[in-house]
Amino acid sequence: MNDCILQAENLSKHWGGLKALNEFNIKFHDKSVHGIVGPNGAGKSTMLNILCGTYPATKGVILYKGENITNLKSYQFCRKGIGRSFQKTNIFREATCLENCCIAAQQRIGKCFNLFQPRQADKKVREIALDALEQAGLSRRANTRAGAISYGEQRQLEIAMVLATAPQVLLLDEPMAGMGHEESQTIIELLKKLKQRYCIVLVEHDMDAVFELSDLMTVMVDGQHLITDVVDNIRSNPLVQEAYLGNDDEVF
Amino acid sequence: MSVFSTKAEKIFILAFFFIALGIPLFFNENTFYVNKISSMLILSIFVMSLDYLVGRTGLISLGHAMFYGLGGYLFAIMLPEYEVVNFWLYTFYVMTASAVIAFVVGLIVLRTSGIYMIMITLALAQMTFYFFADSTEYGGLDGLFIYLKPETSIFGLNFLDLDNEIHFYYLCLLSLFNCYLFCKISLNSRFGRVIDAIKENPDRALALGYNIFHFRLIAYVLSSSLAAYAGYLFSLQYGFVNPTMMSWEVSASALVMAILGGLGTIFGAILGVFVYESLHYAIEHMTQYWMFWMGSLIIVMVLTLKSGIAGLVEQFVTGKRK
Numbered sequence: 300m301n302d303c304i305l306q307a308e309n310l311s312k313h314w315g316g317l318k319a320l321n322e323f324n325i326k327f328h329d330k331s332v333h334g335i336v337g338p339n340g341a342g343k344s345t346m347l348n349i350l351c352g353t354y355p356a357t358k359g360v361i362l363y364k365g366e367n368i369t370n371l372k373s374y375q376f377c378r379k380g381i382g383r384s385f386q387k388t389n390i391f392r393e394a395t396c397l398e399n400c401c402i403a404a405q406q407r408i409g410k411c412f413n414l415f416q417p418r419q420a421d422k423k424v425r426e427i428a429l430d431a432l433e434q435a436g437l438s439r440r441a442n443t444r445a446g447a448i449s450y451g452e453q454r455q456l457e458i459a460m461v462l463a464t465a466p467q468v469l470l471l472d473e474p475m476a477g478m479g480h481e482e483s484q485t486i487i488e489l490l491k492k493l494k495q496r497y498c499i500v501l502v503e504h505d506m507d508a509v510f511e512l513s514d515l516m517t518v519m520v521d522g523q524h525l526i527t528d529v530v531d532n533i534r535s536n537p538l539v540q541e542a543y544l545g546n547d548d549e550v551f
Numbered sequence: 552m553s554v555f556s557t558k559a560e561k562i563f564i565l566a567f568f569f570i571a572l573g574i575p576l577f578f579n580e581n582t583f584y585v586n587k588i589s590s591m592l593i594l595s596i597f598v599m600s601l602d603y604l605v606g607r608t609g610l611i612s613l614g615h616a617m618f619y620g621l622g623g624y625l626f627a628i629m630l631p632e633y634e635v636v637n638f639w640l641y642t643f644y645v646m647t648a649s650a651v652i653a654f655v656v657g658l659i660v661l662r663t664s665g666i667y668m669i670m671i672t673l674a675l676a677q678m679t680f681y682f683f684a685d686s687t688e689y690g691g692l693d694g695l696f697i698y699l700k701p702e703t704s705i706f707g708l709n710f711l712d713l714d715n716e717i718h719f720y721y722l723c724l725l726s727l728f729n730c731y732l733f734c735k736i737s738l739n740s741r742f743g744r745v746i747d748a749i750k751e752n753p754d755r756a757l758a759l760g761y762n763i764f765h766f767r768l769i770a771y772v773l774s775s776s777l778a779a780y781a782g783y784l785f786s787l788q789y790g791f792v793n794p795t796m797m798s799w800e801v802s803a804s805a806l807v808m809a810i811l812g813g814l815g816t817i818f819g820a821i822l823g824v825f826v827y828e829s830l831h832y833a834i835e836h837m838t839q840y841w842m843f844w845m846g847s848l849i850i851v852m853v854l855t856l857k858s859g860i861a862g863l864v865e866q867f868v869t870g871k872r873k
Contacts (some may be wrong), residue, residue: 351758377760389755391748402748406760411745412769414737418744464759 303352304329304498305381305468309357309361312345312522319345321522325360327468329527332490332499334513334530337385342522343502347468347470350500351383363468377406382466384457386473389549396437396456399445400428403463436489458489468498473475475505483508510534523542555735559868560818561862564731567821571724575717582716586788589716591828592723593784596730598808599820600777603734605806608770609750610661613669613802614676617656618775620797621649621670622782624683626791627695638713643784649779650772657771661764676797684794694793697786712785723784727821730777734817737773746770791872811852813859822860 305327313319320342327333335343348354350361352373363367363379371379391399401418404427405411419425425502435455440448445456454474461469475483475492487508493499493513503509510517516533518525526536533539555561571588578584606797625648626641660671682694700713703722711718737743748756749763756763786792795801804827812823830848835843856863 353758372762374757374760374762377758383758385758389752389758391751391755393751394747398744402744402756403759405741405744411741411761411766413741414743416741417736417739418741421741434755460755460759 302329303327303492304364305500306362307350308360308362310346310349310361311357311358312342312349312354313387319488320349323522323524325517325524325527327498327500328515329498330468330495331514332494332501332512334509334516335500335502335519336504336509336516337525340521342521343519344472345522346519347383347403347472347500347502351381351470353383368450377464377466380463380465380467381470382461384461384468384470384472384474386476388453388457390445390453390456390460390485392444394445395442396432396445396448396459397425397441398426399456400431400459400463401425403460404428405429407463407465419532427465431459431463434462434489435483451478451485451519454482454486462493466497468500469493470500470502472502473504474501475503475508487512506548556816557865560816561571561864562868563822563861563864564818566579568724568728575720585716585720587832589720589723589788590785591712591789591824592720592727593781594805594808594828595727595824596784597658597778597781598805599727599734599817600774600781601805601812602812602817602820603738603777604727604771604774604813605809606819607738607750607817608746608767608774609753610664610767611669612660612672613799613806614672614674615775615778615805616799616801617672617676617679618649618778619782619785619801619805620679620683620792620794621652622779623786623792623796624689624695624782625649625779626783626786627690627697630697633699635699636701638703639705639713641701642780645779646680646776650776653772653775653779654768655777657768661767661771667816673799673802676799676802680794680797680799683705683797690793692794694791696791698790700787700790723788726780726784730780731817731821733777736815741743742766742769756866807849809857811849813856813861816859816861819861821857822864826860 303326307323307325310320310323311318323346338341345354349356352371352375356369360367363381370374382507391402401424404424408421408424427532429441432441437452437455437459440452445453458474474487478486483505490499490512501509501512510530513530514525516530516531517527518539526533526539527537555564574588575585604615605611608811622645625645629641629644630636636814656675660668660675663671683689689695691860703709703711711722713719738746745756745761745766749761749766753763782796785796808823808827809820811827813819830845834844
């Protein structure tokens with residue numbers, strides 16, 4: 300297995316009396332997809348939001364390449380190289396797709412407080428943005444307004460924007476949510492390509508997709524870590540079947 | 552890359568400044584109208600600075616007149632009695648001082664957003680209003696007088712005489728033009744890209760690694776300094792400052808003008824001011840109940856023109872209806 304790049308130790312998140320995440324330990328490895336599944340309310344999104352700094356953890360430590368980043372501000376997580384996509388499409392709808400990625404790329408190039416240099420002038424920002432669009436398979440939409448492209452493409456754009464920030468870890472919160480079968484296939488192909496280069500943490504309800512993509516999988520139940528293993532072992536694990544897969548009431 | 556965002560804007564700006572340059576020629580005998588238009592130009596700078604904040608940065612302030620008033624007061628307070636000072640030097644002093652104040656105020660008000668920001672900016676502006684209204688040192692409700700207008704020599708050259716209404720008019724016009732250019736250039740810059748992003752989707756901008764507080768703070772300081780400059784010009788035009796300059800009515804009517812002109816368009820601020828002030832002037836002369844008619848008219852205009860008068864100009868130029 301590759302090196303561990305992101306790690307959480309005893310991570311807890313309490314909302315009042317509710318323990319959304321309880322003493323959670325997990326390790327993510329470079330150049331692989333780590334799928335996270337669990338029934339609704341298992342704390343998957345909460346964990347993702349803590350890992351990218353949106354929520355502060357109640358307890359516990361986040362280590363990124365051995366460095367403690369638990370107390371960083373949320374915007375600093377992105378600068379470190381932890382990029383995230385959102386469960387609910389979260390893009391700049393009024394701007395073009397290219398501009399969306401330019402906004403993401405400019406953060407990395409810097410000089411964001413330059414009041415006089417026209418925003419189009421920097422070739423490097425544009426290159427990075429175009430490259431990100433290319434990787435996400437959206438080049439032909441570069442000059443279309445982001446609000447005008449299809450829902451599936453918006454999900455792709457969401458990933459393209461994260462790529463433009465030059466991340467090392469991609470935290471993807473249900474990238475296939477609300478998608479049709481064909482659109483999901485596009486994203487699956489995309490993620491297969493991306494996992495050659497990035498550490499991907501994938502929270503997803505689409506079981507076929509997760510099983511197809513993941514190298515390692517973690518099953519969560521009620522904010523607790525149930526099991527982490529390779530995909531085949533997960534499928535046959537009786538604990539998992541009982542807690543999750545075998546549960547007929549659950550609607551995915 | 553052109554400064555103008557749309558064709559309508561280009562046509563309007565060119566036409567406006569072309570006509571404005573010639574205005575004093577028509578009213579050579581009657582300086583009343585030149586003075587009136589000068590004051591509208593000054594107001595345009597103020598409303599434009601508010602549009603920068605509200606329309607482009609997405610921060611709604613109901614206390615922007617505080618900086619308008621402070622611009623005048625800072626000048627009047629710093630001004631030594633019985634001495635002619637340099638206009639450019641004091642422009643620098645006034646804007647720097649107001650930028651420092653805006654920085655401190657920004658640190659406080661930008662912790663809030665939306666309705667809370669409206670309340671806190673209003674509260675701070677009212678505090679400043681009563682501070683000056685009750686202070687004996689700064690003249691209370693009567694305010695302060697500026698007896699000697701500054702001279703405007705730069706490197707020994709002196710083109711403008713501020714006591715001359717026509718000269719002052721051109722100074723205001725030049726200021727408005729520079730203000731417009733500054734707004735457009737800075738909003739088209741790399742900084743402007745982030746400002747646009749933060750306005751549209753602050754959460755996403757944050758997730759992309761931008762410290763949105765810093766960007767908002769800078770926009771707030773820039774906008775407030777421009778407002779202070781407008782207040783400084785106001786004090787030069789009338790030769791006095793008083794607390795009414797920073798009353799909440801001034802902030803509110805500026806907000807109405809910005810919305811009327813078309814929020815976020817920058818050039819709409821000029822349209823908003825000229826339409827509002829012309830209507831005000833015209834209706835005031837027709838009936839003593841002008842406020843009623845004015846108010847009704849503004850309600851109708853805001854309801855029918857979704858993107859303000861700027862949007863109307865846009866439609867007119869492109870010949871399309873949305």
